[in-house]
Amino acid sequence: MLGNLIQQTVNALTIGAVYALIALGYTMVYGVLRMINFAHGEMFMLGAYVAFLLLSMLVGDVGATGAIALTAAFVIAIFLVGVIGVGIERVAYKPLRNSTRLAPMLSSLGVSLSLVTGIQILAGPQPVAFPSFFPAVRYEVLGGTVSAVQIGILIAAFALMFGLHFLVNRSRIGIIVRAVSESRPTAQLLGINVNGAISMVFFVGPLLGAAGGILYASYYGIMTPTMGAVIGLKAFTAAILGGIGSIPGAMLGAFILAFVEVGGTALLPVVTHGVLGTEYRDVLSFAILILVLLVRPAGILGEAVSEESIVYKREF
Amino acid sequence: MSVAETLTTAKPRSGRAISFLFFAIAIALIVATPFLPNYYVRVINSLLIYILLGIGLNIVIGYAGLLDLGFVAFYAVGAYSYALLASPQLDLHWPFLIILLVAACLGAVTGILLGIPVLRLRGDYLAIVTLGFGEIIRIIINNLDWLTGGPKGIPRLDKASILGIQVARPIDFFWLLLVTVLVVGTLVWRLERSILGKAWAAIREDQDAARGIGINTTNAKLAAFATSATIGSIAGAIFAASQRFVSPESFTLQESVLIVLMIVIGGIGNILGIVAGAAILMLLPEVLREFAEWRILFLGLLMIFLIIVRPAGIVPRSFGPDKLIRRLFGK
Numbered sequence: 001m002l003g004n005l006i007q008q009t010v011n012a013l014t015i016g017a018v019y020a021l022i023a024l025g026y027t028m029v030y031g032v033l034r035m036i037n038f039a040h041g042e043m044f045m046l047g048a049y050v051a052f053l054l055l056s057m058l059v060g061d062v063g064a065t066g067a068i069a070l071t072a073a074f075v076i077a078i079f080l081v082g083v084i085g086v087g088i089e090r091v092a093y094k095p096l097r098n099s100t101r102l103a104p105m106l107s108s109l110g111v112s113l114s115l116v117t118g119i120q121i122l123a124g125p126q127p128v129a130f131p132s133f134f135p136a137v138r139y140e141v142l143g144g145t146v147s148a149v150q151i152g153i154l155i156a157a158f159a160l161m162f163g164l165h166f167l168v169n170r171s172r173i174g175i176i177v178r179a180v181s182e183s184r185p186t187a188q189l190l191g192i193n194v195n196g197a198i199s200m201v202f203f204v205g206p207l208l209g210a211a212g213g214i215l216y217a218s219y220y221g222i223m224t225p226t227m228g229a230v231i232g233l234k235a236f237t238a239a240i241l242g243g244i245g246s247i248p249g250a251m252l253g254a255f256i257l258a259f260v261e262v263g264g265t266a267l268l269p270v271v272t273h274g275v276l277g278t279e280y281r282d283v284l285s286f287a288i289l290i291l292v293l294l295v296r297p298a299g300i301l302g303e304a305v306s307e308e309s310i311v312y313k314r315e316f
Numbered sequence: 317m318s319v320a321e322t323l324t325t326a327k328p329r330s331g332r333a334i335s336f337l338f339f340a341i342a343i344a345l346i347v348a349t350p351f352l353p354n355y356y357v358r359v360i361n362s363l364l365i366y367i368l369l370g371i372g373l374n375i376v377i378g379y380a381g382l383l384d385l386g387f388v389a390f391y392a393v394g395a396y397s398y399a400l401l402a403s404p405q406l407d408l409h410w411p412f413l414i415i416l417l418v419a420a421c422l423g424a425v426t427g428i429l430l431g432i433p434v435l436r437l438r439g440d441y442l443a444i445v446t447l448g449f450g451e452i453i454r455i456i457i458n459n460l461d462w463l464t465g466g467p468k469g470i471p472r473l474d475k476a477s478i479l480g481i482q483v484a485r486p487i488d489f490f491w492l493l494l495v496t497v498l499v500v501g502t503l504v505w506r507l508e509r510s511i512l513g514k515a516w517a518a519i520r521e522d523q524d525a526a527r528g529i530g531i532n533t534t535n536a537k538l539a540a541f542a543t544s545a546t547i548g549s550i551a552g553a554i555f556a557a558s559q560r561f562v563s564p565e566s567f568t569l570q571e572s573v574l575i576v577l578m579i580v581i582g583g584i585g586n587i588l589g590i591v592a593g594a595a596i597l598m599l600l601p602e603v604l605r606e607f608a609e610w611r612i613l614f615l616g617l618l619m620i621f622l623i624i625v626r627p628a629g630i631v632p633r634s635f636g637p638d639k640l641i642r643r644l645f646g647k
Binding site for chain 2: 034035036038091092095096099100101102103105106107109110111112113114117118120121229230233236237240279280282283286287289290293294297
């Protein structure tokens with residue numbers, strides 16, 4: 001029982017860490033542009049595919065690779081996806097900055113669709129086996145099994161999140177991004193390079209999302225062109241749950257969602273006497289989304305989002 | 317036509333020629349359809365279903381300015397209404413028109429139930445909640461095997477008949493769909509120009525100002541949502557009757573996105589634009605059969621390009637059905 005509990009906790013933490021990495025991208029973009037970036041889930045997918053491509057270029061045989069090649073592939077891949085993210089913003093979102101609220105969302109929908117079909121054409125729609133970035137070692141902890149992959153994911157994700165925390169709260173770039181997020185016109189009046197700040201957000205967000213994608217693919221050992229869609233929606237749920245626009249909120253929301261999901265999946269068949277099985281896991285996440293919006297649309301740590309609030313005003 | 321009128325309408329002469337051309341193509345297509353092979357009649361039928369879906373979704377996206385990414389859920393509600401009420405699945409064999417009515421009501425109720433919690437919120441939340449809702453409906457249909465047959469779907473649906481006349485061949489459905497599209501299209505076009513339509517336009521342009529002049533924005537949005545859901549559900553019921561088979565595969569997220577794509581490419585907020593968008597969506601795979609997998613990539617890129625360069629779409633909002641009629645028949 002205790003072993004099972006420990007194992008489920010570690011499972012939830014692992015999934016939560018991946019959700020958090022993606023949710024951060026949604027929340028940061030929403031913070032500065034008040035826009036839902038539907039293409040963000042595709043950054044997650046792109047991360048896995050770019051890393052795979054780099055690995056096969058670096059070593060040829062993807063199955064047996066050394067630690068140095070893996071680390072290099074990971075770092076180069078997430079930076080490349082970050083650059084792709086900045087490029088997409090320049091081409092598809094920047095011209096629409098003074099347009100209606102609907103326009104950039106529709107544009108991001110187009111980007112998302114194009115990226116998924118593009119990868120489907122280039123790499124094929126079928127799932128591809130993804131190499132593990134960590135040794136296949138398992139540890140027994142008080143009766144539960146914890147794999148090295150899970151520990152690796154947790155370390156990598158927390159290192160990235162700590163890095164982001166440092167960047168946002170302790171660096172000059174962070175001050176600029178926060179200022180733009182607070183009020184773009186004021187930041188502009190103060191002589192802040194608003195475009196630079198937005199580019200920064202579109203670099204860091206996809207970078208974290210791509211890292212999430214690589215970790216996720218190496219956890220399950222598989223990647224598909226459509227892997228970003230459902231995970232993206234869940235990460236978005238996590239961002240809303242924590243309070244969209246809030247960076248600690250996104251992390252908190254991600255872990256809560258992961259725990260509810262893992263706990264719910266384990267308990268759902270027991271509680272309902274097998275009427276609702278584990279296949280309703282995704283329904284559970286979306287039900288949470290709708291419930292949060294009903295009861296507390298601002299999320300746990302977020303700003304007020306009712307239409308009366310000033311946030312709704314078309315500031316830009 | 318008097319000289320003065322000729323002078324005042326002299327400029328859009330080329331526009332008039334194009335209007336006549338399109339009108340002629342539409343009439344020719346309608347007249348020719350009964351003589352086409354069944355395969356092409358089916359293509360035209362699905363074109364008409366997409367037009368119907370587009371007209372429905374356009375009320376929410378084009379008129380009220382809200383993004384609905386779960387529209388296919390209402391389509392599924394209509395399709396499964398027919399599948400369950402007219403098949404051996406539950407051994408119910410209701411008449412087609414009654415089911416159409418039931419489906420329309422169910423669609424409206426579903427739309428209102430989904431709308432109530434989210435329409436108070438910021439517009440962009442609606443996109444994500446409807447997306448989630450669409451997925452919930454699909455997962456439930458996929459797993460409720462005893463009722464919906466799960467991923468295998470429901471086969472052997474009844475042949476539809478309207479007042480004793482059997483509607484079974486593709487050409488029968490062509491006439492049924494054509495009449496439905498014309499009736500629904502006219503109603504929705506009139507609705508857009510009614511006081512409710514003006515309230516939608518006000519909400520779309522500036523929600524705070526709309527509220528300032530005394531529009532109950534929540535109710536107006538709810539009305540848009542319910543009308544759109546009703547049309548989606550009607551389209552679903554006709555779709556199920558014409559296929560005589562339903563499965564969850566027809567109701568994926570990509571289908572919702574494709575309908576949005578079609579509206580944006582054709583011309584957001586304009587029924588004529590939807591016809592153009594549906595034509596592109598349906599005819600492209602017929603023309604470029606060898607590049608079938610490139611179609612969606614092309615459409616996605618086209619949508620990004622159009623939003624940036626020509627946000628009004630191929631047929632802009634200003635060129636509505638009333639303008640077409642004026643171009644065609646003088647005043």
